[in-house]
Amino acid sequence: MLAKKGQWVQIRNVVLPPGERAPQVPEDTKAVPLEMWVKGYLTGDAETGSECEIETMTGRIVTGILEEVEPSYAHDFGSYVGELDAVRAQVRKALGV
Numbered sequence: 001m002l003a004k005k006g007q008w009v010q011i012r013n014v015v016l017p018p019g020e021r022a023p024q025v026p027e028d029t030k031a032v033p034l035e036m037w038v039k040g041y042l043t044g045d046a047e048t049g050s051e052c053e054i055e056t057m058t059g060r061i062v063t064g065i066l067e068e069v070e071p072s073y074a075h076d077f078g079s080y081v082g083e084l085d086a087v088r089a090q091v092r093k094a095l096g097v
Helices: 083-095
Strands: 008-016 034-042 051-055 061-069
Touching: 008 051, 034 061
Parallel strands: none
Antiparallel strands: 008 034, 008 061, 034 051, 051 061
């Protein structure tokens, strides 16, 4: 997909390849690259999957692989955890509320 200059996009960049990870991290973590995802505005036209440059909301210029055009924010606080009800009751009792 072609993205145009000025469009809101998300890029991916490898910060550290597997061989350069810190020695104290777990083995399964060492086996994969440390990656970052950054959102910003394209500084020029680019195709999804190609290297591009963006300007972030804070004015930083970052290069990476174009992953998504006009990405949305999709997050939540997970599924219901019944055990937390008991914890909440204990905390409220301890606080006297």
